[in-house]
Amino acid sequence: MAAGGQPPAEALPSVAVVGCGVVGATVALELARRDADVTVFEAGDVAAESSGRAAGICYDAFADAVDAEIAERALDRFRERGALTDHPYVWLARSGDDRSAEAMAEHVPRMRQQGRDVSFLDADDLESRWPTLETDDVARAAIARNAGYADPAAYTRETAELAVGEGADLRTETPVELDGTGRVDGEDYDAVVVAAGAHTARLLGEAGHPIPVKAYRVQALLTEQTPLADGVPMLYDATGGYYLRPRDGRLFVGDGTIPEEYDPTDWEESADGWFRENCDEYLDTAVGESVTESRSWAGLCTATPDGDPLVGERAPGLYVASGFQGHGFMRAPAIGEALANEVLGEEGIDAFDPTRFEGDESFEIVEGMTLED
Numbered sequence: 557m558a559a560g561g562q563p564p565a566e567a568l569p570s571v572a573v574v575g576c577g578v579v580g581a582t583v584a585l586e587l588a589r590r591d592a593d594v595t596v597f598e599a600g601d602v603a604a605e606s607s608g609r610a611a612g613i614c615y616d617a618f619a620d621a622v623d624a625e626i627a628e629r630a631l632d633r634f635r636e637r638g639a640l641t642d643h644p645y646v647w648l649a650r651s652g653d654d655r656s657a658e659a660m661a662e663h664v665p666r667m668r669q670q671g672r673d674v675s676f677l678d679a680d681d682l683e684s685r686w687p688t689l690e691t692d693d694v695a696r697a698a699i700a701r702n703a704g705y706a707d708p709a710a711y712t713r714e715t716a717e718l719a720v721g722e723g724a725d726l727r728t729e730t731p732v733e734l735d736g737t738g739r740v741d742g743e744d745y746d747a748v749v750v751a752a753g754a755h756t757a758r759l760l761g762e763a764g765h766p767i768p769v770k771a772y773r774v775q776a777l778l779t780e781q782t783p784l785a786d787g788v789p790m791l792y793d794a795t796g797g798y799y800l801r802p803r804d805g806r807l808f809v810g811d812g813t814i815p816e817e818y819d820p821t822d823w824e825e826s827a828d829g830w831f832r833e834n835c836d837e838y839l840d841t842a843v844g845e846s847v848t849e850s851r852s853w854a855g856l857c858t859a860t861p862d863g864d865p866l867v868g869e870r871a872p873g874l875y876v877a878s879g880f881q882g883h884g885f886m887r888a889p890a891i892g893e894a895l896a897n898e899v900l901g902e903e904g905i906d907a908f909d910p911t912r913f914e915g916d917e918s919f920e921i922v923e924g925m926t927l928e929d
């Protein structure tokens with residue numbers, strides 16, 4: 557007992573969070589809310605990398621129970637913050653693409669078994685709801701109603717500000733390295749959380765705790781303002797291999813995935829000419845005309861051997877969150893919460909336990925935006 561008769565206050569865990577993208581910012585906020593002593597190290601500015609380049613598409617239409625629960629929890633948390641614009645997510649397969657149509661036929665019932673509000677739509681339904689869409693050759697379509705979009709950069713910055721408001725020490729323009737001792741930037745921490753996006757594998761490898769995460773490049777294009785943006789759902793055309801969504805009166809078109817490993821310190825940040833040309837074709841297929849480009853860019857996503865992320869304790873006191881296969885933004889509110897819980901000694905997400913791999917596995921990159929498992 558302390559002199560005043562009060563029990564001694566329990567020491568608050570000190571936690572270093574490496575990376576202030578949406579995942580690092582969320583972990584930092586959740587930990588700071590629970591009175592941990594949090595320091596966030598960010599190499600550049602908040603949302604400098606993938607979180608500042610993402611489309612912000614969010615949905616809970618997953619066929620796997622763990623994925624579906626995480627996505628639902630994340631949507632709830634986006635809504636609590638007023639960060640989500642509800643908007644349905646439609647995906648379709650066009651005539652002649654039996655493989656995508658069959659994949660949809662298999663996945664939609666499995667999503668429904670998980671309690672997801674997902675159903676098939678026929679081409680007439682599609683056309684009457686979104687007359688802007690080209691539907692003549694649609695062979696199969698489905699709609700996920702628990703879906704919407706957010707502004708990833710704004711959400712990430714706001715999350716970081718909330719974390720600072722809860723007492724976190726945010727150090728931008730502060731790249732750090734890990735040496736496996738638990739020290740970060742010369743200081744000791746009870747726990748270190750590495751949420752450094754595409755750089756996570758290198759940092760952990762150098763600390764002697766390798767993880768099998770590869771960076772791959774994806775691309776996006778934003779059109780000029782167009783009235784077409786008012787008449788589209790969020791769309792994934794499985795046959796064309798692209799997605800689009802409305803954004804502030806423009807159309808955001810994405811994919812151009814290159815399933816090759818990239819060095820996260822040396823990659824082309826501009827979109828490729830072929831992708832920008834393909835966007836004309838994508839738009840023509842989706843809405844019957846092409847729309848002038850406003851800007852385009854590339855970004856990195858991260859892949860794992862089994863397509864599931866690595867979230868949890870990799871070695872004593874060393875935690876990781878990476879490998880989101882292009883779905884890191886939509887899951888971040890729930891992933892950050894679960895990882896903070898684990899750092900504080902509670903349950904994490906067993907299915908995403910990073911120790912399920914040795915770290916030296918060789919594997920092919922499979923893009924995340926696909927209808928196939």
Ligand SMILES: Cc1cc2nc3c(=O)[nH]c(=O)nc-3n(C[C@H](O)[C@H](O)[C@H](O)COP(=O)(O)OP(=O)(O)OC[C@H]3O[C@@H](n4cnc5c(N)ncnc54)[C@H](O)[C@@H]3O)c2cc1C
Nearest residue numbers: 575577579599606607611612613732753855883884885886
């Ligand atoms: C074009 C595009 C579209 C996308 N669309 C969607 C979408 O619609 N929905 C969705 O869910 N996901 C989408 N994604 C994926 C999503 O962007 C990522 O999964 C998510 O942003 C990952 O967040 P993160 O915090 O893990 O990584 P990041 O946002 O990359 O953050 C990592 C941070 O770590 C910092 N860092 C790196 N090394 C160090 C170091 N040594 N020291 C300190 N800091 C360091 C970086 O500067 C960076 O800010 C998209 C991605 C791209 C590129």
